[in-house]
Amino acid sequence: MSARRPAGPARAPHVPVLLRALLEAVAPVAGVWVDGTFGAGGYSRGLLEAGAARVIGIDRDPLAFQMAADWAGGYGDRLRLVAGTFSNLDRLAGEALDGVALDLGVSSMQLDRAERGFSFMSDGPLDMRMGQSGPSAEDLVNDAPEEVIADVLYHYGEERAARRIAKSIVTARAQARITTTLRLAGIVEGCLPRKKPGQSHPATRSFQAIRIAVNDEFRQLAEGLDAAERALRPGGKLAVVTFHSLEDRVVKRYMADRSSTGGGGSRHAPEPGARVPTFDLTPKKAIAPDEAELAVNPRARSARLRVATRTTAPASPVDRAQLGLPQLTEVF
Incomplete structure (x- = not known):
């Protein structure tokens, strides 16, 4: 039936x-x-x-x-x-x-809402919490030691430039707290070669890794x-x-x-x-x-x-x- x-x-x-x-x-x-x-x-x-x-x-x-x-x-x-x-x-x-x-x-529905902070395609608060509670992506990139950030990027995002990106994040946050998606995406982009036609955005792996860590996926x-x-x-x-x-x-x-x-x-x-x-x-x-x-x-x-x-x-x-x-x- x-x-x-x-x-x-x-x-x-x-x-x-x-x-x-x-x-x-x-x-x-x-x-x-x-x-x-x-x-x-x-x-x-x-x-x-x-x-x-x-x-x-x-x-x-x-x-x-x-x-x-x-x-x-x-x-x-x-x-x-x-x-x-x-x-x-x-x-x-x-x-x-x-x-x-x-x-x-x-x-x-999460990616398409800039206020959730999952996407590097539009500016929003650096959040990424699926459950909207607990430590956020902002907490991770601003408060975690450089070694932890590098491990997250490498193990959860398979990002080969993990240590270079982590170092740049720590340098940038010393100047001002990283609170938005576009600022983080810009920091990552600055560490990597310019995107070629057909390639994914340079921040794709980093955003994936941070999201996985924040949500304990x-x-x-x-x-x-x-x-x-x-x-x-x-x-x-x-x-x-x-x-x-x-x-x-x-x-x-x-x-x-x-x-x-x-x-x-x-x-x-x-x-x-x-x-x-x-x-x-x-x-x-x-x-x-x-x-x-x-x-x-x-x-x-x-x-x-x-x-x-x-x-x-x-x-x-x-x-x-x-x-x-x-x-x-x-x-x-």
Whole structure:
């Protein structure tokens, strides 16, 4: 039976990256799902209209629920919105799940609002907090030691000029506190070669790294994957969309680890002491955007979707050392 289309706007405010591919990979969509990164609600709408009985939308950003106020009620009790982080999705859901969808990184609604401080394309306060609480990007760049800033840029942004940029930040903040996105972007640009046609903005990696540090995104990701394993029923789907190589590496290693027996043999005749996999990879490899999606949304070029199906094996904590999580010598 197809899902009832609710009253309200006919379509989502935006179509999230790889939504069609996700729905095809997890079909048939049914039962109770968690959208762990609710954002503008695109995945939640897609899941509900594809057949999910209910969706629990989780987000740490209060703005997400404010923006959903004019359409969420059209779904009645099929959509429940919960404030929190997806690292606690099993507790926040409070019930066994048939699916979990995670769309990692910063959302378009955050990038497009200069006052949130995520973007180097327009001037705004240097904030970058998804949950709008706790230490901000301004606190990091003005108060952290030079070595910590360099580590953040290198390990979270893969920025090869990390030490040069960190030194320039410390020099600049000694003259006046760095409080805006464009001032920080200008400092970073001054350390790097001039952008060539087709290249990303020189501050892209630095802004990514600082955002990841401010929002503790890698810890949230590792804990969220564990929480999904605990919450999913046998046969339940875990679908994760990543946008850069560091995120994808963690998700890839997690799914490889959880779908492995940890040794020789097979699932039906494992070696003594071998682990029974908690997930099957479905499909085996990541799904990338097709040309049609890239034509509509060039931002999707780096996106990758990975999907795994929960087995009947009991959940157990993953060995974090297997995930390739970037490690800082000192935490901000």
